[in-house]
Amino acid sequence: MRIRLAVCAGAAALSIGAGTAAAVPAPNGLRPEHTGEAGAAATPGLDPARLQSALDELHRAGMPGVFAEVRDAGRTWRGASGVADLATGRPIRPDMRQRVGSVTKTFTAVAVMHLVEQGRLRLDEPIGDHLPQLVPGERGRAVTVRMLLDHTSGLADYLYAAFPSLADGSAASLEDNRYRQFDPDELIAMGVAAPPVGEPGGATGVYSNTNYLLLGRLIEQVTGTPAEEYITRTVVEPAGLRHTGFPTGPRIDGPHPRMYEALYGLLDPPRDFSVYDMSWVGPAAALVSTPEDLNRFFAALLAGRIVGPESLAQMQVTHPVRAFDGSTVEYGLGLHKVTVPGCGTFWGHDGSAWGAGTVSLTRADGARQMTVAINLMRWGRADTTGTPGTHPIDTALEAVHHLALCGRP
Secondary structure (H helix, E strand, O other), X not given: OOOOOOOOOOOOOEOOOOOEEEEOOOOOOOOOOOOOOOOOOOOOOOOHHHHHHHHHHHHHOOOOEEEEEEXXXXXXXXXXXXXXXXXXXXXXXXXXXXXXXXXXXXXXHHHHHHHHHOOOOOOOOEHHHOOOOOOOHHHHHHOEHHHHHOOOOXXXXXXXXXXXXXHHOOOHHHHHOXXXXXXXXXXXXXXXXXXXXXXXXXXOEEOOHHHHHHHHHHHHHHHOOOHHHHHHHHHHOOOOOOOOEOOOOOOOOOOOOOOEEOHHHOOOOOEEOOOOOXXXXXXXXXXXXXXXXXXXXXXXXXXXXXXXXXXXXXXXXXEEEEOOOOOEEEEOOOOEEEEEXXXXXXXXXXXXXXXXXXXXEEEOOOOEEEEEEEOEEOOOOEOOOOOEOOOHHHHHHHHHHHHHHHOOO
C-alpha cells in the first residue's frame, strides 16, 4: 500500500476560554495599499461564541489541539481548544508557533517576485540558464522560473525517494529521517531522476516540492545569500512578522504545541514529531509562524503592499494543479485560489508538516481572513489503495473553515 499524502492540512482551533476581539494593527514597512479584486458581499461579523463552539466540537471529534485567528473588517477573534501536549494536558493557546508546511511556498514565491521586479530574474527564462548542473540538457532549457512557481515544470516530487518506506505502506522513514540533514541538491536530484509527471508548461500541473527547492537554489545563485536568509531579510522582516522564521535546528523556539502524526493509522497512537530536522523541505515548507503573523502577511500581500500590482496579478493567474492525494487545486505563483459559494473568492495557502497542519485564507477584498492550525495530521484509516477514509474530524474541520470564512455555519 502506497501512502497517499495530502498537499495541505486542514486546520482549526481548540480553546481553553473565549476568543478575543481587537483592532488589527497595520503591517509595517510595506508598500502603499493597492485595491485588488473585489470580494463577495460582506459576511456576517465575528461571532466569538459560535467560533469557539466550532473549535470545541473539532476537539471533541478527536483533534488534540487547534488554534485560530479570524479577522473581519478590522476586528479580530483569536481562540483555541484542546491540548498542546497529550502527556501533560498543557493547554493549547492561540498565540503559539507552529510549523506551517507549504504556506512557506508563498514566502519563497514573493522573494522570487522581488528579484523579478528588480530585473535580476525573468519569469519565462529557463532554469537551465542559472542551474544547468541541477536541471541539465533539454529539460533545463524547457523548464522556466514560472513553471517552478506554478508547478507546471513536470518535475516529480522527491518525497517517496527521501522517505522510501511510504511507498511500501510503512512509517519507518519518518523516524529514520528525524535528525537527518539533507542537502537540497541531493533532494533535487531525486526529483529530477524520477519519471516526469508531465510535460513542461502543461495545462494541468502536478504539485512538487522539487520545484521550490530549485527556487531556493535559484535565489541563492542570483543573490549569493542562502534562500532562508534572503526570504527572512526581504519578506519576513519588512512585513513586520515578529514570530515567523526558519528553524535553525530540529526544535522550534518559543511556545508551541507538540505535533502528532498518525499516518492514517500506521502510527497508533500518533507519534510526536515536533522535534524534526526540516532540511528535507527547506524553502518549500520549513517555515514556523503564528496565525496572527500569517493573517498579517496575506493581508499585506493581497493589498499590494509586499509586491507591486503587476507582480500580484501574475501570482493570481491560476490553473489546475494535482495534489499528492489526487485532488485538484487552483494554483498560481505560490498562491491557492479558493471559491466558497455565497462567501466569495479567497487567496492563500495551506500546508502540513509531520503532525502539524495550517490553512490561511484571505478574501479577495481583504475584509475577511482565517488562519487555523491543528496538531494532528493524517488521522483516520487508509484503505488498501492508501486513500484515507472519512472521520468525524473531517466534518468538524470543514465546519470550522466554513464558519471562519463565511461567518455562518
